[in-house]
Amino acid sequence: MIGAAYLMASVLFILGLQALGDARRARRGIRLAAFGMLVAVGGTLLHPQIASYLWIALGLAVGGGIGAAMAIYLPMTAMPQRIALSHAFGALAAVLVGIAEHLQRAGQLGRLELAALGLEVLLGSLTVSGSLMAFAKLQELLPGAPITYPGQNLANLTLFAASFALYVALMLHPASTGLLLAMAALGLMVGVLMVLPIGGADMPVVVSLLNSYAGLAAAATGFALDNQMLIVAGALDGASGFILSLLMCRAMNRSFANVLFGAFGQTAAATGPAVTVRCVTLEDAAVQLAFARRVVIVPGYGMAAAQAQQAVRELAEQIEARGGEVRYAVHPVAGRMPGHMNVLLAEAGVPYERLLELERANAELPDTDVALIVGANDVVNPAAREDRSSPLYGMPILDADRARAIIVLKRSLKPGFAGVENPLFALPHCALLLGDARETLGQLVARVKTL
C-alpha cells in the first residue's frame, strides 16, 4: 500500500516537472507534483509504525505555517534569498533524520547503508551552512564582496580532507555517533568557509550547486532507508541543480572552478569610472521613447533592486499606446538567478511572448530605434565581445550597442557585478539617465503622457 503510494508519487513528480517544459501546462504540472506529495505524505501518515501524531502535527503546523507565510508575503524580488534559505531547511531535515537514524540503529546498519547515511549527513551539513551563507550574502546581511585571505584555498581543502577522513573513520567504526557528529560539525564549517570567498553575484551558481548536493543527500537517505521514492526525488533534484549551475556557468563563459575558487567580483568597488559619458535630460529621453517605432527594453539586476518591474510595464504601455512596439531582451544571467527577469516581468503582467531570448534579441537589436537599459550592465558590456583582455571576454552578451540609440538607467557610474568598465556608456549614441530606476521610470511615464 505505502509502496504503491510512493511509486505513484514518484511518477507524479516526474510528470509535474515534465509539464514545466511548456508554460501553458506548467501550472497543471505543479499541481500534479503537489498531489504526488500529498499522496506520499498521506501514505506515510498511515504507516503502522507511527506511535503518536502529536509531534508530527506540531511540526507540520509550525513548518506549514512558516512556509505558507513566506510564500504569500515574500516579494518576488526576494526569491533568490528564499530559495537559498529553503535549501538550508531541506538539508537540515536530512541531517537530523540521518543522525537520529544512526542513534537508533548504529549497530544494525549494513555497510552500504552506513556509507549512504554518512554521505547524507556530510552533504547535508555542508549544504545547511553553505546555504545560510548564501542567504546572508544575497540578503546583504554579509558583504557581497568575496572575503579572502592568503592560503584560503589550501585551508579549505585541508578542512574538506579532514571531514572526508572522518567519513572514512566512521566507516571503520560504524557505531560511533561521536564520529558522525564531529563529521557533521566539520561539514558545517566547510560550508561556511567554501562560500566566504565567493562573490555575491556568483551566489546563484553556489545555490544551484547546493541544490544538487541537497538532492544527493536526499537520494542517500533513500539508499539508507531503502526508500526508492526518496532516490527518485533526490535524483531529480540533483539533476536540476546541476543543470542550472552548468547553464549559468556557460552563460557567463566561466568554469565551475573559476566560480568556486576564483574569488570573482573582488575588484567590484576598486575600479572607478574612467570614461566620458553623455547624460540626457528626462525630457529628451521621454521624447525619444515616445516617438520610437521599435523599442527593446533590457532589464538587469538593477530592475530587481529598484523593484521597477511595474514601472517598466507602465512605460511600455505608454509607448505602445502611441503605436510603438516594445519588446524585452532577457539575458540568461541577467539579475541574480536563472529566470529572475522573467518572473519579475511576469509579475508585472508582461505577456511572455514579448520576451526575447538572447539569440532572437540580437537578431532584432540592430533594427531597434531605442534600447532602454534598466539596471543591466555586465550583460550588455561589448567588451565581452571585443576586448580579449576583459575578464568578461567570451561571455555571450546582448548587443544593445547595435541599436540606433541607447538610454541607460542606473544610479551612478559604478560598474556592475563583474567590476568591469562598460565601454557601452562611452559610445556616442548612448545616453545615461542617472537615478533610481523606479523613480526615473515613474517620471518618464509622466512625461510621455503629456506629450
Added chain:
Amino acid sequence: MIGAAYLMASVLFILGLQALGDARRARRGIRLAAFGMLVAVGGTLLHPQIASYLWIALGLAVGGGIGAAMAIYLPMTAMPQRIALSHAFGALAAVLVGIAEHLQRAGQLGRLELAALGLEVLLGSLTVSGSLMAFAKLQELLPGAPITYPGQNLANLTLFAASFALYVALMLHPASTGLLLAMAALGLMVGVLMVLPIGGADMPVVVSLLNSYAGLAAAATGFALDNQMLIVAGALDGASGFILSLLMCRAMNRSFANVLFGAFGQTAAATGPAVTVRCVTLEDAAVQLAFARRVVIVPGYGMAAAQAQQAVRELAEQIEARGGEVRYAVHPVAGRMPGHMNVLLAEAGVPYERLLELERANAELPDTDVALIVGANDVVNPAAREDRSSPLYGMPILDADRARAIIVLKRSLKPGFAGVENPLFALPHCALLLGDARETLGQLVARVKTL
C-alpha cells in the same frame, strides 16, 4: 562483475539512443550502443554457469553470419521488410527462452516470475507470427490488400480472449508446460489473424506496434530472470515502437483502432480514375525544370518502388548546375516507414539540410516554380485539406498544389495506397508524366543535359 557489465550496458544503450537525437552525433551513439552490447554479451560469456560453448558458438556463428549478410547485401528499399522480419527473430528468441525456462524450473517459479514468463511467451509468439505476416505483406508474398470476412473482428476477439484464458489457466496450474505451449500456439494464430485484415501500407504501424510488444516481451523476460538490463532495454524498445506508431497514426490523422480494425486501403483497386488530366511531353517537362529557379521535389512510395533515388539526385544536380535551387519536401508518412524517404535520399548522397519537413516545405511551396512529384500520391492529396467526405480528410499534407507548376511522375492513373482519387492531378497547372519513375528521370536528365 557481471552485474556491473549489465549496468554499464544499460547506460550505454541509453546514451546511444540519446545521441540519435542529433544527426551529427548519431553514428558515435550507435557505436556506443554496440559497445554496450559487446560488454553485456562478453560479461555473459564469462558466467560460471556456462558448461559448454559449443552450441553458443554455433548459434552465434550462424546468426551473426546471416545478420551480417542481410546488413551488407540488402538494398535500402527493402528496409521495411527487413525490420518486420527481425522483430520475428527477436520475439522468437524470447519465446524459446521462456519455454525452456519453464521446462527447467516449472515447479520453482514464483507467482510474479510465472506471470512475467507467461506474458513473455504470449506477447512473443503473437509478435513472431504477426511480424512474419507483416513481412510477407511488405515483401508482396501476400496480397497487400486487407483480407476480410464477415464476423472477423468478433472471431479475432474470441481467439484473443481464449489465449488470455489460457494465460489465466497457466497462473492456476504453474507446472503445466502443456498449457504454456497451447498458449504459445494460440498466440501464433492471433498474430496471423490480427494482421490479415490490415492493408499493406498500414503495415508500418503494425510493425512498430509489434516492436513495442517485442520490447515488452523482453522486459517481461527481465522480470522473470531478475535481470535489470533486460528490463531497461525492453522498456527502451517498447517506448520506441509505441512512439513511432503513435507518430504515424497522428501524421495520417487516424486512430490506432482505425488502423488495427478499420481494414483501410480495402478499396484501393476498386475505384477507377474519373478525372481528366493533362499529360506533358518529356521535352516540355525538361525545359520547365531546366529553367526553373526554385524546384521542390516531393518523393513518395513510388520513388522507393522504382529505386529512383539516385536518378532523383542526378536530375537535381543538373538543375543546380543551371543555377536553379532544388529542395526536397519530405512528408512524415511518405513511403512505407518513418524516415523512409530520408534514408533513400541519404543513400543517394543528398545532404540532409536540403530536406524540408512538412511545415517548412508548406511555407516554401507557394514560392516554388515547379513541384516535381516522384511517386507520391496520398501525401499531396488536397482532398485531405478540403474535402470533408474524403477518407484522408484531416491528414496534414504537403501543399504541392500551391506551387506555380506541378509535374507528377507515376506509372498510371491508379490511386495511391489510400485508394482515394487525387484531385491534384486534375488541376490546370498540374501535368502528368506517366512511366516508371526511374526510367522517366533518366530520360529527363538526358534531355536537360542537352538544353
Added chain:
Amino acid sequence: METLYIFILAGFVGWLVIARVPALLHTPLMAATNAISGISLVGSILLAGGGHGAVPTALGAVAVAAASINVVGGFLITDRMLKMFRRP
C-alpha cells in the same frame, strides 16, 4: 544493485526533463524542485512519530517543521509564480 539502477535511471529522467524546461521558467523550476526536495518530510514523520525516545522525537519534530516549510512554501510559491505567467 536495483537501487543503483533506480538512481541512475532517475538521474537520466531528471536530466532529460530539466533540460527541456525553457529559461523563461527557470525560477519556478528552482522553487518546484525545492518543494519536491521537501520529500524528506516522509522520513522525518516516521522519526517524529515513531516513539523512539525524547531525542529522536525532538530531532524528528524539528525535521518535520523544516521539511514542511519547503513543501508548503515551495508549492505555494511556485503556483503563485506560474499564475503570473500570462498566456500570450
Added chain:
Amino acid sequence: METLYIFILAGFVGWLVIARVPALLHTPLMAATNAISGISLVGSILLAGGGHGAVPTALGAVAVAAASINVVGGFLITDRMLKMFRRP
C-alpha cells in the same frame, strides 16, 4: 517493487529520448532499437551453454542464432545507414 521502479523509469527515459529523435533519423532509430532488442541474446546464451539437456540446449542454440541475427544485422545496418547521412 524495485523492478517496477526500474521498468517505469526506463519507460520514461525511453519516451524522453525517443521523442527527441528527428524524423530524419526514424528509420535508423527503428534499426537501432531492433539491434538493442537482440539483448535477449544474453538469456539465450545462458540457456544454450547451461548444459540443461538436449531440448533446452537446442532451443537455446536456435534462440542464440535468432537473437544474434538482430544484434549483428541491426548494428551493422544502422551504421551503414547513418554513414550515408551526409553532413551539410
